[in-house]
Amino acid sequence: MNLRKQREALEELMLSPHAARSAASKGRQRPEREDPLRPAFQHDRDRLLYCKAFRRLKHKTQVFLAPTGDHYRTRLTHTLEVSQIARTMARALRLNEDLTEAIALGHDLGHTPFGHAGETVLDKLLPGGFKHHQQSLRVVELLEKNGKGLNLTFEVRQGIAGHSKGKGPFLPKRGDKTKLTLEGQLVRAADVMAYIAHDTEDAIRGGVLKRSQLPKPVVKVLGSTLSRQINTMVKDLIAQSLAAGGAVLCMRPEVEEAMKGLRGFLYDRVYENMEVHEDFIKASKVVEELFGMLCNPQYDKTYREYLGGPPPAKLAERQRAAADYIAGMTDRYALNMYQSVFLPHPWGRM
Incomplete structure (x- = not known):
């Protein structure tokens, strides 16, 4: 038995019944010989980490345009924080960490320069519109490696294409049908957790906000600092999802509402702030x-x-x-x- 098959056998033993299995992947765009060392999702994670589009994220805007301060987030540091949060939750829920990390690393590859400002312009100018999550999929399927793409598995590509939620819900309501794997759903939630916490911190650092201005109902539930906010959101999703049996992701209504409240506050006071x-x-x-x-x-x-x-x-x-x-x-x-x-x-x- 080669090392890849040993890892696949360990997945069967250790992962939740609701987790995606590397050996059960729906496959790649083009057939290729399987790696003797790495299961499919781990192989995808590595391909994403080494691709050119991933390296370019270090000089793409998260919130503040072309920031010169060393401690402001860029699209790359945002991606790494999403990956860390998602992996922490995946491990606790016994989901597939390699699949989770691969989706997280690839989810923002299609973002334009200047963040959502660039996306808005291209959406207006390009016939048929432009959406960054669709462009992220286009990057991995077509544009990378001089038009060959990265030939990723179906589950990773599906998760990348399905991560965007705008101002909409970031978790499916109980009973709602979704084609996304639990790992893909987890990245959607981790993306929101990461940006509402770290964009708040960057806005305070940049003088756009004061910590005392944060909505009191949000602070009461989530806390006022990045570490407390992330800790509250992550622990709540893990605890509530495990209590529900692990087949669905869920949070307490008050935590979900606080997250929506902080997101709405950021749109009003930061993302659309005239400064x-x-x-x-x-x-x-x-x-x-x-x-x-x-x-x-x-x-x-x-x-x-x-x-x-x-x-x-x-x-x-x-x-x-x-x-x-x-x-x-x-x-x-x-x-x-x-x-x-x-x-x-x-x-x-x-």
């Missing part, structure tokens, strides 16, 4: 003008220079390629490209 929003308007202009330039035949030379080939003849294909290219940019790459294309360069001879 932050002014920079987002500028960032939106950068994305909009870059997209327009890449779709304009007058800039064919620039298109070839940056994308490494001739532009597609059909406008819809050119727009799709422009959106893919812009979505993959880091904040600083987008700003540098904008400066190079649209701003004059100093010139002169000594």
Whole structure:
């Protein structure tokens, strides 16, 4: 028996009856020889960790645009915090940690530069719209490895595509049918837990909020600091899910309501706060003008220079390629490209 099969046998012994099994995966986009060392979901986790799109997350906005302070979150540190929270809960519930971590590492790969400001612009400009969770799936299925994709398992791709919830519910109500694995549902919940806690902390650090301004009902249930908030949410989901038998994820209503309350508060006071929003308007202009330039035949030379080939003849294909290219940019790459294309360069001879 090779090491992979030993690990798969351990999964059968140790995991909850409700957990996903690597050996029972619905498979990959393209058949390939199984790894002798790693089960399928662990192999996927490793592929995501080493892909280029994952490395670019370190210079993509979480809340504050292109932050110069060392301690503000970026899209990469957010992803790592989601992964840690999700794995902690998965271990306690005896779910598949490798699958959970793989989904968490891949869930935000499709985010644009400048966070949701960039996403909003591309959603307006691209025919058919643009959503970061759909782009994350496109990254792993098509764009990585020069158009070959990462050839991930169905369960990981499903979890990446299904992680987004916007302002909607982050846990299915009891009795609601969902196609997501419990591991995929766990990442949805961990994503909310991570960003409402750490975005609050960053907003306080950035002077956008004061801790005393946090809603009293939220503070009463969750606490006022990041560590207490994360601790309360994680422990509650674990305890309530185990008490319900482990087949569904659930939380006490008051904890769920407090999480929704903090999320709503952040939308009102931080995400749409004018002190932050002014920079987002500028960032939106950068994305909009870059997209327009890449779709304009007058800039064919620039298109070839940056994308490494001739532009597609059909406008819809050119727009799709422009959106893919812009979505993959880091904040600083987008700003540098904008400066190079649209701003004059100093010139002169000594």
